[in-house]
Amino acid sequence: MNAISVSGVTKSFRGDMSLKKREVLRGVTFEARSGEALGFLGSNGAGKTTSIKIILGLIRADGGTVELFGRPAGCRDAASRTGYLPEMPYFYPHLTLAEFLEFCGRLSGVPARDLARRIDRVLETVDLAPHRGLRLKGFSKGMLQRAGLAQAILHDPDLLVLDEPFSGLDPVGRRLVRDVLVDLKARGKTIFFSSHILPDMEALCDRVAIIRDGVIAKTLGLDELVRLGEGRIEITARGVRPGTLAGLDECVSSAAPRGEETFVVVREQRFVRSVIERLYERGADVISVAGVRRSLEDIFMQEIARPAWPARAETPGGERSSEPAAFVGF
Amino acid sequence: MRRVAAVAINTFRESVRERILVVAAAFGAVLMGGSVFLSPLAVGARQKIVMDVGLAAISIVGVLAAVFLGGTLVHKEVDRKAIYLVLTRPVSRSAYLAGKLAGVVLAVSLIVAVMAVVLAAALVLGNVAPRPAVFAAVYLSLLEAAVIASIVVFFSTFTTPMLASFFALCCFAAGSLSNDLRVFAEKFGGAGTRIAADAFYYLLPNLRVFNLRHEAVHDLPFRAVDVALATGYAAVYVAAVLCVACLVFRRREFA
Ligand SMILES: Nc1ncnc2c1ncn2[C@@H]1O[C@H](COP(=O)(O)OP(=O)(O)OP(=O)(O)O)[C@@H](O)[C@H]1O
Ligand SMILES: [Mg+2]
Numbered sequence A: 001m002n003a004i005s006v007s008g009v010t011k012s013f014r015g016d017m018s019l020k021k022r023e024v025l026r027g028v029t030f031e032a033r034s035g036e037a038l039g040f041l042g043s044n045g046a047g048k049t050t051s052i053k054i055i056l057g058l059i060r061a062d063g064g065t066v067e068l069f070g071r072p073a074g075c076r077d078a079a080s081r082t083g084y085l086p087e088m089p090y091f092y093p094h095l096t097l098a099e100f101l102e103f104c105g106r107l108s109g110v111p112a113r114d115l116a117r118r119i120d121r122v123l124e125t126v127d128l129a130p131h132r133g134l135r136l137k138g139f140s141k142g143m144l145q146r147a148g149l150a151q152a153i154l155h156d157p158d159l160l161v162l163d164e165p166f167s168g169l170d171p172v173g174r175r176l177v178r179d180v181l182v183d184l185k186a187r188g189k190t191i192f193f194s195s196h197i198l199p200d201m202e203a204l205c206d207r208v209a210i211i212r213d214g215v216i217a218k219t220l221g222l223d224e225l226v227r228l229g230e231g232r233i234e235i236t237a238r239g240v241r242p243g244t245l246a247g248l249d250e251c252v253s254s255a256a257p258r259g260e261e262t263f264v265v266v267r268e269q270r271f272v273r274s275v276i277e278r279l280y281e282r283g284a285d286v287i288s289v290a291g292v293r294r295s296l297e298d299i300f301m302q303e304i305a306r307p308a309w310p311a312r313a314e315t316p317g318g319e320r321s322s323e324p325a326a327f328v329g330f
Numbered sequence B: 001m002r003r004v005a006a007v008a009i010n011t012f013r014e015s016v017r018e019r020i021l022v023v024a025a026a027f028g029a030v031l032m033g034g035s036v037f038l039s040p041l042a043v044g045a046r047q048k049i050v051m052d053v054g055l056a057a058i059s060i061v062g063v064l065a066a067v068f069l070g071g072t073l074v075h076k077e078v079d080r081k082a083i084y085l086v087l088t089r090p091v092s093r094s095a096y097l098a099g100k101l102a103g104v105v106l107a108v109s110l111i112v113a114v115m116a117v118v119l120a121a122a123l124v125l126g127n128v129a130p131r132p133a134v135f136a137a138v139y140l141s142l143l144e145a146a147v148i149a150s151i152v153v154f155f156s157t158f159t160t161p162m163l164a165s166f167f168a169l170c171c172f173a174a175g176s177l178s179n180d181l182r183v184f185a186e187k188f189g190g191a192g193t194r195i196a197a198d199a200f201y202y203l204l205p206n207l208r209v210f211n212l213r214h215e216a217v218h219d220l221p222f223r224a225v226d227v228a229l230a231t232g233y234a235a236v237y238v239a240a241v242l243c244v245a246c247l248v249f250r251r252r253e254f255a
Helices: A048-055 A077-080 A097-107 A114-126 A141-153 A172-184 A200-202 A222-229 A270-282 A296-304 B002-017 B020-038 B043-079 B084-086 B093-125 B130-157 B160-187 B193-202 B214-215 B224-250
Strands: A001-013 A023-035 A037-041 A063-068 A082-083 A158-164 A190-194 A207-212 A214-218 A234-239 A252-258 A261-266 A284-289
Touching: A001 A048, A001 A190, A001 B043, A001 B214, A023 A037, A023 A048, A023 A063, A023 A190, A023 A214, A023 B214, A037 A200, A037 B193, A048 A063, A048 A158, A048 A190, A063 B002, A077 B160, A082 A141, A097 B002, A141 A158, A141 A172, A141 A252, A141 A270, A172 A190, A190 A207, A190 B084, A200 B093, A261 A270, A270 A284, B002 B043, B002 B093, B020 B093, B043 B084, B043 B093, B043 B130, B043 B160, B043 B214, B093 B224, B130 B160, B130 B214, B130 B224, B160 B193
Parallel strands: A037 A190, A037 A207, A082 A158, A158 A190
Antiparallel strands: A001 A023, A001 A063, A207 A214, A234 A261, A234 A284, A252 A261
């Protein structure tokens, strides 16, 4: 069964000043299968947060249907099986962390006798145990983000809906959140999260749904994600002259001189040997060889950040050169 | 029910920690204390003034606290999106509103209780044993504040705290006068005015029934059954307002 199934959801917002409505979601359709980690990718303003709020029943869709575990969005038992981390979480500043979690646990219907133990455990998990007695108004942004994760997993939900769970975290915090999510996934939980931090998404997701201008532009499956990882090879060489690589067109996709050096992009692993041999034969020097990945980031730049208007046909595979794998990430 | 209680306790805790309570209670205490020292009158008359000012202060501070807390607490939560963490849990919106109202009423009760203790102490210090009517008057003031709190919570489900507080204070003023308004309209108004006045009379809370201050100050007899009736009236009125508030709140979106 699908943990989330969203079909044909539309939503318009009325501007503050005008009565004219702006359509923000224009038929969003996707599903998160039970037990999978589904990433939700899209540029600012694409409609991620709006979709998530509809899934949770905080706002109503104008059209279309949303079901969680086969039940309509916002209903009680869907809510008790779901954990949610809002985009910019605001918590009650007057509560201490432990009091806050107690409050959340009660609302989620965690049995009173389990509550203290559960709180201890999630505080360990998100590494905030030393701060349990501190009022939330004294928390830093990253600590709040982790407190937010703690309240989302407190009642051991089957589905986690996380709106940018990695924002505001330092590398240690990001690793921590990632580990928590990996662990939850290993325990069979469904995870649906939006993020702009692509390496995290690549590491965690089974599939990625890409939203653009209020519609799902593309859904990448696990095999497509894997295929992204196999890439071309980039060779940096010195002393390459015009004609050095003549006749290797099927192996080499581009050769771009930059100063004394030339970046040669080889289409596939199996052509590397012949290209390198040719370079040595013709007196060129190979400086480096690096595997190039077409990462989600490239996809992001190409498929998403691209302005909506040019109706150009997409070139599968992509001809742009991209960064060597070693440099991918922030 | 457990969830209503959780929301109520959280609301109560928030208002206690916000220190408004302290301010309100201090205001009331100063008012009462002042009346003790500033009235250079014979002992009996002075105690009457202390009681008069004290009970009036309790009523006014109670209503103002209800308006202030009720107006800000719901709105703040919606505005800052803390409500996301509540409404995405298995908590109905009605339970949420009921909890909020209960929390506000709890906080107001604390203020009123503190001020009542101060008043009783002032009376005892002046060698007057506080009469049951005084406590009955305080209790009715609390009911009045609860009714006003429900009205504020109703308005704050769809307007800003400023407007909600303003409307609620208007209801308070009109509710205190609704008897007079109706009598006035019946005497001088045409048919239309009379219908409007009747509508208002039944719609607005009749706050007269919560005023026992005159009897308390002048040691006049009061009937326990009136107090019981006032309690029933407050309960029904609050429940009705809460139901309407829930109808509005259920349709609301939190974007
Ligand atoms: N309450 C609202 N009233 C009017 N317009 C809104 C409202 N909420 C969102 N929008 C509009 O809907 C569009 C989508 O917003 P949304 O918050 O879903 O984007 P997002 O994909 O989450 O972006 P980000 O990556 O910046 O978080 C935006 O253009 C935004 O201006
Ligand atoms: Mg967003």
